[in-house]
Amino acid sequence: MTTDQRLRAAAAALLDAGGESTVTLRAVAAATGLSHNAPYKHFASRGALLAAVAAEDFRTLGRLIAEARRSGGDPVERLRGALEGVLRFSERHPGRYQLLLRSPLVAAHEGSLEAAARGAFRAFAAIVEDGQAAGVLPAAPSGALAGLVFATLNGLIDAEGSGRLEAEKGLDDVRASLDLLLRLLSPRPQAGE
Amino acid sequence: MTTDQRLRAAAAALLDAGGESTVTLRAVAAATGLSHNAPYKHFASRGALLAAVAAEDFRTLGRLIAEARRSGGDPVERLRGALEGVLRFSERHPGRYQLLLRSPLVAAHEGSLEAAARGAFRAFAAIVEDGQAAGVLPAAPSGALAGLVFATLNGLIDAEGSGRLEAEKGLDDVRASLDLLLRLLSPRPQAGE
DNA sequence: ACCTGAACACCGTTCAAGT
DNA sequence: ACCTGAACACCGTTCAAGT
Numbered sequence: 500m501t502t503d504q505r506l507r508a509a510a511a512a513l514l515d516a517g518g519e520s521t522v523t524l525r526a527v528a529a530a531t532g533l534s535h536n537a538p539y540k541h542f543a544s545r546g547a548l549l550a551a552v553a554a555e556d557f558r559t560l561g562r563l564i565a566e567a568r569r570s571g572g573d574p575v576e577r578l579r580g581a582l583e584g585v586l587r588f589s590e591r592h593p594g595r596y597q598l599l600l601r602s603p604l605v606a607a608h609e610g611s612l613e614a615a616a617r618g619a620f621r622a623f624a625a626i627v628e629d630g631q632a633a634g635v636l637p638a639a640p641s642g643a644l645a646g647l648v649f650a651t652l653n654g655l656i657d658a659e660g661s662g663r664l665e666a667e668k669g670l671d672d673v674r675a676s677l678d679l680l681l682r683l684l685s686p687r688p689q690a691g692e
Numbered sequence: 693m694t695t696d697q698r699l700r701a702a703a704a705a706l707l708d709a710g711g712e713s714t715v716t717l718r719a720v721a722a723a724t725g726l727s728h729n730a731p732y733k734h735f736a737s738r739g740a741l742l743a744a745v746a747a748e749d750f751r752t753l754g755r756l757i758a759e760a761r762r763s764g765g766d767p768v769e770r771l772r773g774a775l776e777g778v779l780r781f782s783e784r785h786p787g788r789y790q791l792l793l794r795s796p797l798v799a800a801h802e803g804s805l806e807a808a809a810r811g812a813f814r815a816f817a818a819i820v821e822d823g824q825a826a827g828v829l830p831a832a833p834s835g836a837l838a839g840l841v842f843a844t845l846n847g848l849i850d851a852e853g854s855g856r857l858e859a860e861k862g863l864d865d866v867r868a869s870l871d872l873l874l875r876l877l878s879p880r881p882q883a884g885e
Numbered sequence: 886a887c888c889t890g891a892a893c894a895c896c897g898t899t900c901a902a903g904t
Numbered sequence: 905a906c907c908t909g910a911a912c913a914c915c916g917t918t919c920a921a922g923t
Contacts, residue, residue, distance in 0.1 A: 502887085523915065534889050536917075541887095545916065600850060613855075639872055646851070647869050647876075651840065654847025657793060658839070662806075676840050679832055683840075683876060695906085716896065727908050729898075734906095738897065 503541045505531045510552050514594035519601070522549065550612045553598050557615035560585060560599075564622040574630035575681060581626055582652055582677050589656045597660065600653055623649055635686055651680055696734045698724045703745050707787035712794070715742065743805045746791050750808035753778060753792075757815040767823035768874060774819055775845055775870050782849045790853065793846055816842055828879055844873055 500508070509530040513522045524545050525535040542548040567581035589596035599616075624645035630636035637644065655673045693701070702723040706715045717738050718728040735741040760774035782789035792809075817838035823829030830837065848866045 524917090525915075536890090537888060539917075600854065637876055639876075643869065643872055647844065647848075647872055650847035650851050650869065651844040652847070653850065654843035654845070655840075657846065657850065658843050661793065676836065676843070679836055679840055683830055683832075717898090718896075729909090730907060732898075 502531070502533075502537075506538055506541055506548060507552050507555065510548055511556075511592075511595055514552065514598060515592050516594070518594050519549070519598060524548070549598060552595065554612040554615040556588075556592070556595050556599055557612070557619045560588060561615065561619035561622050563588065564619060564626070568622065568626045568629070573635060574626065574633050575635050575685070578626050578630055578636075578648075579677070579681060581623060582648075583674075585652060586656065586673060586677070589660075593660060596656065600657065620645070620649060636684055637686070648680070648684075652677070695724070695726075695730075699731055699734055699741065700745050700748065703741055704749075704785075704788055707745065707791060708785050709787070711787050712742070712791060717741070742791060745788065746794075747805040747808040749781075749785070749788050749792055750805070750812045753781060754808070754812035754815050756781065757812060757819070761815065761819045761822070766828060767819065767826050768828050768878070771819050771823055771829075771841075772870070772874060774816060775841075776867075778845060779849065779866060779870070782853075786853060789849065793850065813838070813842060829877055830879070841873065841877075845870070 506527055509527045510522050513526055513530065522545075524538045527548070528535045528537050531537070538545075538548060542551065563584045564581045567577050567584055570577055570580055572580070624642050627636060627645035627648065628641065631638060631644070655676050659673050699720055702720045703715050706719055706723065715738075717731045720741070721728050721730050724730070731738075731741060735744065756777045757774045760770050760777055763770055763773055765773070817835050820829060820838035820841065821834065824831060824837070848869050852866050
């Protein structure tokens with residue numbers, strides 16, 4: 500494993516162990532057995548290191564969603580599988596998932612990070628389009644429905660992570676909420692559409 | 693204006709001007725014309741000051757949503773009004789809105805902050821329940837639908853703030869996405885429900 | 886090419902005083 | 905009761921060296 504990879508792995512571990520604030524370059528370096536500023540020989544800044552971790556995770560999510568698309572069942576079941584996969588990743592790696600949704604980071608490091616994010620979303624949109632083509636998901640502009648569902652997933656995960664789900668009575672489980680969403684999206688004949 | 697209020701106002705201004713990271717106690721104190729640790733006489737910590745700002749904003753959102761409920765139009769229009777109100781607040785005060793969704797803060801200061809968040813959500817849920825009672829919103833467990841819509845709103849705002857909406861082709865506007873959501877929620881006869 | 890160690894300008898927070 | 909100033913233990917980042 501290269502030093503570069505070891506630094507990323509240490510950052511990822513710290514991220515899940517204690518959240519973004521615990522990922523100091525000094526802690527990352529110490530966990531890797533290096534001096535406190537060795538990371539600068541591999542990454543331009545703390546933000547660049549975090550962006551590298553995030554890009555890797557976006558690629559992981561993209562693979563995971565693409566797998567769900569190739570799995571069995573009808574499109575809605577594959578969509579459910581993709582949502583479940585992302586949800587499971589977020590539960591196993593809360594700190595890393597939160598990093599993916601963190602605004603300033605994504606905005607600042609637009610290179611391969613944005614490409615990786617776009618790739619993950621495209622894999623997700625492909626499943627939604629399958630469902631629309633099969634007539635089991637509502638007709639809507641191409642990526643719009645996929646974006647809406649993806650945003651909902653992120654909103655639910657974020658709400659659960661912050662404890663807001665408890666405050667929002669009746670919405671005490673991400674999976675139950677996703678089930679409700681899929682039920683609302685299930686095909687119902689509508690006049691004039 | 694009490695010193696307490698001036699500190700909160702300075703923190704809120706910094707929040708919107710440059711995001712959470714720019715809200716240092718030193719900057720807040722300087723903007724208030726005080727020494728760098730005067731804030732400790734009014735708030736237990738930096739987190740407590742931020743929590744006070746967040747609680748105030750949750751109360752503002754709650755009032756704003758309650759106003760939308762009392763406005764004209766059918767329940768779906770009032771729901772749209774509430775969503776628009778929250779969206780407008782998030783556009784005018786991006787830093788403050790992000791703070792409301794920030795996990796660790798809400799989790800750490802459970803007192804009046806959680807009560808304020810719960811109040812805002814209850815006002816929102818009331819509108820959704822009006823719509824369900826009028827038969828213009830889908831039947832679903834009481835708070836679950838409200839929570840789902842609220843999470844979607846937050847997910848969309850968060851996605852736009854991070855620039856992810858641009859990456860997600862077709863979902864380039866929060867308002868268009870909310871319109872799609874409301875359209876999907878519009879009543880369509882369904883067998884067996 | 887990669888790493889170390891000292892240094893700088895920041896932080897949040899604490900503490901001993903001042904009025 | 906409220907505020908100040910010095911101090912402490914952290915940060916990210918830079919720089920001059922070392923191998």
